[in-house]
Amino acid sequence: MPQFLSTTDADFEQRFSAVLAAKREDSPDVDDVVSGIIADVRARGDVAVLELTAKFDRMQIDADQIRLSDAEIDAEIAKVSDEEQHALELAAERIRAYHTRQMPSDEMWTDPDGATLGWRWTPVSAAGLYVPGGLASYPSSVLMNAVPAKVAGVERLAMVVPTPDGIINPLVMMAARVAGVDEVYRIGGAQAVAALAYGTETIAPVDKITGPGNAFVAAAKRRVFGKVGIDMIAGPSEILVIADGDNDADWIALDLMSQAEHDESAQSLLITTDAAFGQAVADAVTVRLETLERREIAGASWRDFGAIITVRDLDEAARLCDRIAPEHLELCVADPEALSDKITHAGAIFLGQWTPEAIGDYVGGPNHVLPTARSARFSSGLSVLDFLKRTTLAKMSPEALRAIGPAAEVLATSESLEAHGLSVTARLRKLNG
Numbered sequence: 001m002p003q004f005l006s007t008t009d010a011d012f013e014q015r016f017s018a019v020l021a022a023k024r025e026d027s028p029d030v031d032d033v034v035s036g037i038i039a040d041v042r043a044r045g046d047v048a049v050l051e052l053t054a055k056f057d058r059m060q061i062d063a064d065q066i067r068l069s070d071a072e073i074d075a076e077i078a079k080v081s082d083e084e085q086h087a088l089e090l091a092a093e094r095i096r097a098y099h100t101r102q103m104p105s106d107e108m109w110t111d112p113d114g115a116t117l118g119w120r121w122t123p124v125s126a127a128g129l130y131v132p133g134g135l136a137s138y139p140s141s142v143l144m145n146a147v148p149a150k151v152a153g154v155e156r157l158a159m160v161v162p163t164p165d166g167i168i169n170p171l172v173m174m175a176a177r178v179a180g181v182d183e184v185y186r187i188g189g190a191q192a193v194a195a196l197a198y199g200t201e202t203i204a205p206v207d208k209i210t211g212p213g214n215a216f217v218a219a220a221k222r223r224v225f226g227k228v229g230i231d232m233i234a235g236p237s238e239i240l241v242i243a244d245g246d247n248d249a250d251w252i253a254l255d256l257m258s259q260a261e262h263d264e265s266a267q268s269l270l271i272t273t274d275a276a277f278g279q280a281v282a283d284a285v286t287v288r289l290e291t292l293e294r295r296e297i298a299g300a301s302w303r304d305f306g307a308i309i310t311v312r313d314l315d316e317a318a319r320l321c322d323r324i325a326p327e328h329l330e331l332c333v334a335d336p337e338a339l340s341d342k343i344t345h346a347g348a349i350f351l352g353q354w355t356p357e358a359i360g361d362y363v364g365g366p367n368h369v370l371p372t373a374r375s376a377r378f379s380s381g382l383s384v385l386d387f388l389k390r391t392t393l394a395k396m397s398p399e400a401l402r403a404i405g406p407a408a409e410v411l412a413t414s415e416s417l418e419a420h421g422l423s424v425t426a427r428l429r430k431l432n433g
């Protein structure tokens with residue numbers, strides 16, 4: 001059973017704080033292992049990658065097999081059903097359309113002092129996409145990472161995906177093809193992240209690495225950050241549903257379970273204005289947990305981290321929501337737009353009872369790679385901006401230099417940076433004859 005809380009309880013603050021602070025991630029000490037793997041790949045390149053792949057993915061291959069050939073990818077794609085192909089293509093199209101609208105514009109203007117200023121956006125040249133493949137396969141993650149990269153204009157997109165025991169997932173290959181991935185490598189874990197960051201004989205290094213993975217992948221991304229850019233370190237999934245009593249309890253139960261089934265450390269929360277409805281949802285979850293295929297995982301997440309919170313009104317719900325800063329937020333209330341306007345911190349908001357969060361996981365259009373562990377307070381989900389850089393532009397006219405140069409001289413002198421000041425002074429002297 002999840003926890004039941006009410007804002008009218010005397011000990012509410014204490015219990016709500018405990019829900020917020022629950023340590024959900026099992027973080028085994030993987031850092032030493034990962035630093036050893038990265039050093040090994042840097043020193044021995046493909047040889048180290050091949051040894052580690054044999055060890056962790058139980059797969060003996062040669063260096064020329066690290067990259068999948070087009071013929072191999074074609075053979076896998078041929079196994080995908082028409083129905084699955086159409087679903088992937090629809091998803092890709094919708095994700096592409098959404099992310100195309102995200103593209104920012106370049107700007108250039110001349111200010112009253114005569115200085116011409118601006119910025120322009122350019123893509124990273126090469127991106128590496130990590131696709132998890134240890135325990136399950138995630139074709140939707142391929143689309144969510146690769147499509148924005150291509151929309152941003154990334155020229156070279158290299159994907160790594162472990163294929164334990166040599167088993168390749170056809171849908172992952174189809175997603176890579178549909179999204180326009182340029183190179184696919186059958187490696188995973190920290191060794192794949194190291195290979196993308198530092199390069200090997202077979203894999204040219206990239207500039208940015210994105211994509212989710214297990215604790216080894218996350219630790220490797222942290223360690224290569226600086227050599228390359230990374231997107232974020234994603235933790236276990238979360239959903240918060242805010243619902244009034246005018247909902248189908250079974251629908252809300254399924255929405256809560258859709259995140260709980262990801263991971264035993266996932267967190268599913270319900271905030272409701274109607275205590276009886278909260279109980280009805282809890283009962284519906286119990287019924288669903290009798291038959292869901294992933295009932296063990298979903299049940300453990302719900303038992304350990306789930307909570308149902310009764311509030312006095314929706315204003316109170318909005319205030320609690322901002323303290324939770326959930327990764328996914330569903331608003332199942334009569335006027336979801338009005339409630340949404342009161343919320344500042346959430347990774348993705350799903351408005352109204354016809355918008356289950358799972359639509360956003362696959363085909364809605366917005367990205368499903370989102371900030372977890374309350375990081376929606378200061379960060380956003382994956383977007384085209386993750387694959388772009390902004391270069392600033394400045395051009396001084398003689399009048400502009402005359403107008404603002406003297407202030408630069410003063411500041412340079414106060415920082416004791418003589419050459420800085422003189423570089424302006426020399427030009428001003430010329431201008432002033």
Ligand code: NAD
Nearest residue numbers: 056132133134135136138162188189212213214216217234
């Ligand atoms: P994975 O590809 O992340 O990890 C498999 C690799 O881990 C193996 O290839 C191996 O190299 C390495 N590894 C395993 N045991 C090791 C050990 N003892 N020492 C060194 N390396 C070792 O696949 P996974 O394990 O299935 O994990 C996928 C993760 O990604 C899950 O936690 C899942 O929840 C998460 N995920 C998150 C999202 C998201 O959007 N947040 C999406 C999809 C998946």
